[in-house]
Amino acid sequence: MEQSTREAYGKTLVELGRQNPDIVVLDADLSKSTMTTLFAKEFPNRFFNCGIAEQNMIGIAAGLAASGKTVFASTFAVFAPGRCFDQIRMSVAQPGLNVKIVTTHGGITVGEDGTSHQSIEDLALICSLPGFTVIVPADATEATQAVKAAAQTYGPFYIRLSRPKTPLVYPPDYRFTPGKAATLREGKDIAIIATGIMVHYALEAAQNLAKDGIDCRVLSMSTIKPLDTDAIVKAARETGAILTVEEHLRRGGMGSAVAQIAAEHYPVPMSFIAIKDMYAKSGKAEELLKKHGLTAPDIESAVRSLIQRKKSS
Amino acid sequence: MPEEIDLTPTTSTGELATIAKRLRSHVIAMTGTAGSGHPGGSLSAADIVTTLYFKILRHDPRNPRWKDRDRFILSKGHAAPILYAALAENGYFPLQELSTLRRPGSSLQGHCDMTATPGVEMSSGSLGQGLSFGIGVALAGRLDARDYRVYVLLGDGECDEGQVWEAAMASAHFKLDNMVAIVDHNEQQIDGWNYEIMNLEPLAEKWKSFGWHVIEVDGHDFSQLISAFEKAKLIKGKPTAFIAKTVKGKGVSFMERNLDFHGKAPAPEEVKKALEELK
Numbered sequence: 001m002e003q004s005t006r007e008a009y010g011k012t013l014v015e016l017g018r019q020n021p022d023i024v025v026l027d028a029d030l031s032k033s034t035m036t037t038l039f040a041k042e043f044p045n046r047f048f049n050c051g052i053a054e055q056n057m058i059g060i061a062a063g064l065a066a067s068g069k070t071v072f073a074s075t076f077a078v079f080a081p082g083r084c085f086d087q088i089r090m091s092v093a094q095p096g097l098n099v100k101i102v103t104t105h106g107g108i109t110v111g112e113d114g115t116s117h118q119s120i121e122d123l124a125l126i127c128s129l130p131g132f133t134v135i136v137p138a139d140a141t142e143a144t145q146a147v148k149a150a151a152q153t154y155g156p157f158y159i160r161l162s163r164p165k166t167p168l169v170y171p172p173d174y175r176f177t178p179g180k181a182a183t184l185r186e187g188k189d190i191a192i193i194a195t196g197i198m199v200h201y202a203l204e205a206a207q208n209l210a211k212d213g214i215d216c217r218v219l220s221m222s223t224i225k226p227l228d229t230d231a232i233v234k235a236a237r238e239t240g241a242i243l244t245v246e247e248h249l250r251r252g253g254m255g256s257a258v259a260q261i262a263a264e265h266y267p268v269p270m271s272f273i274a275i276k277d278m279y280a281k282s283g284k285a286e287e288l289l290k291k292h293g294l295t296a297p298d299i300e301s302a303v304r305s306l307i308q309r310k311k312s313s
Numbered sequence: 314m315p316e317e318i319d320l321t322p323t324t325s326t327g328e329l330a331t332i333a334k335r336l337r338s339h340v341i342a343m344t345g346t347a348g349s350g351h352p353g354g355s356l357s358a359a360d361i362v363t364t365l366y367f368k369i370l371r372h373d374p375r376n377p378r379w380k381d382r383d384r385f386i387l388s389k390g391h392a393a394p395i396l397y398a399a400l401a402e403n404g405y406f407p408l409q410e411l412s413t414l415r416r417p418g419s420s421l422q423g424h425c426d427m428t429a430t431p432g433v434e435m436s437s438g439s440l441g442q443g444l445s446f447g448i449g450v451a452l453a454g455r456l457d458a459r460d461y462r463v464y465v466l467l468g469d470g471e472c473d474e475g476q477v478w479e480a481a482m483a484s485a486h487f488k489l490d491n492m493v494a495i496v497d498h499n500e501q502q503i504d505g506w507n508y509e510i511m512n513l514e515p516l517a518e519k520w521k522s523f524g525w526h527v528i529e530v531d532g533h534d535f536s537q538l539i540s541a542f543e544k545a546k547l548i549k550g551k552p553t554a555f556i557a558k559t560v561k562g563k564g565v566s567f568m569e570r571n572l573d574f575h576g577k578a579p580a581p582e583e584v585k586k587a588l589e590e591l592k
Contacts, residue, residue, distance in 0.1 A: 051483065
C-alpha cells in the first residue's frame, strides 16, 4: 500500500483541528499541494492563506504563536526555510515559539519541476537553528504521528514531507517517538542509517544483501535533530561500520550530523549516500534517484565496499 | 485583574512632555554607559513611545502577560533603549536595570528580546519583521474575541524591506482594524537620507494604495499623536498607518539630524552635555 506523507499530513491536521481549537494553519498559496486545504475546508476561520509571501507567513505564524496558538505553516520545502530563513531564525527560533513548519515536496523526488523546486539544502539550513526539532518521516504512518507529536510538544518543529506516494515501511503497531531512531532490521555487519523515503530503499537493499550473507542493520533516523546519539553509538559499536542514506545534499544533512556523533563517541568507517555537491535537473522521481545514486542497488554496492574497508581497517 | 478597570491614564500633554524628556535622558545615560547602541532612532521615536505607554496603551506592568493587554511591537529593534526606558518608568522592572544595557547577564539586550525583558512583545533587530508578527497577534485577538489593539512601530528606512509590503498587503486583506502601524519617518537611515539611499516617497500614498487608512502626524506633537490614536480606534474594516514626521536624534541639539548618532553611543562629555539639555 502506498500513500504520500503530505496526504497523511492533511488528514491529520483535520483530526487535530477537531481536538484542539487553538490549532491555526497558514499556507502560502499552495494549500492544494500541501494538503492544508483539507483543514481550510473544515475550519475556514482558523486557516489563513497568506498568498505567495513566505516571509510574511512566518512572521504571522510567530505572532499567532506568541498569542497562544499552535501554528502550522506550510509551503514547499524549497520555500521554507529557503525563502524565509531570517524570519524563521529571528521570529521563531530565537524566541523558541510554538510554530510547526511543515513542508512538502522535499528533495529531488519532486521530479519534473526541476532544479528551482528541488529542495536539497533545507535540512542543512533548518538544522543550523538552535531549538528546532527536525523530522523527516519515512512513510505516511510516521508522518501522521510526527505531526501529532509536533502539535503536542511546545516549541519550533520542522517536518519535511514528500510529493510522491511511497510504500509504508513500518509495521501497523509502530509508535514514533521524537528523537528516537527506529530499528527496522537487526544486523551485525553494518548499520544503514536512512531518513525519509530513503528508508524504503535501505530495507530493499538489506533484503538483497541478506541473500549474499551480508547482515545489515537498518535504522530509520526520522528525527534529524536532536539526533538519537545512543542508537548511533550502539550501531557503531555493534556493527563497526555506518552507511547513511538521505535525499539531501551530502554536506549539512543527516549524514554529516551522524558522522559528528560517531567521530566524537565511537569512530568507525563510514560512507554517505546523498546528493553530491551539485543541482539536479528535471525528470521523473525514479529517474532522478537513479541518476544521483539513491537507489537500492547504489546502497548495496556502497555497503559492499564499506564492509571491505571495515575488514581492512 | 478585573477587566472593567480602565487603565488609561489621564496624563496631560505637559506631563507627557516631561516624561518624554526623562525617557530621552535614560536613552542617553544607558547608551553612554553601555558605550554602544542606537540613540538617534530611539530619540526620534521617544514622543511616540511616550504617548503610547503613558496615555494610549491598556496595559498592566505588574502583569506583562495579561491576555487583554494592548500590544506594542517595536519592529525597529535597534530603538530598544527607548522601549526599555518606557518599560522601566512604568515599573516593568527597576530603573536601575537600565544601566546594565548590553552587558553580559542583563535582561536588556542590544536589540529587543522577548525572552529576556518583561514587557517586550517581540524579538526584533533584523528589520522588516514586526508588521508580520503584528498581523499574527491581531488575528489571534480576533480569533479569541479579545478587544486588545496592536501597535507596530517601524522605521522609515525599514520600509525598504520587501516583507513590510507583504505584510502591508496582508493586513489590509485581513481587514485588521485592531492594528496600527506607526512609521517613524525621520527621513534618515544608516548611510544617509532616505531620498539618497532608497527613495520612499510618496510614502503616505504607498500605504494608502495598499488599502490602509493613513494619518500624517507630527511625531513630536503629543496633541496630534493622541488625537491620531483616538481616531484610529474609530476606523473600521481596515488597518491604520501613521506617517509620523520626526527628527532623528530629537531633543539633543548636537544629535538632531546627525547620522553619526544612528548607531554610536555618546562619549562621556557628550552624555553630560546632552543630559544638561534634557533637564
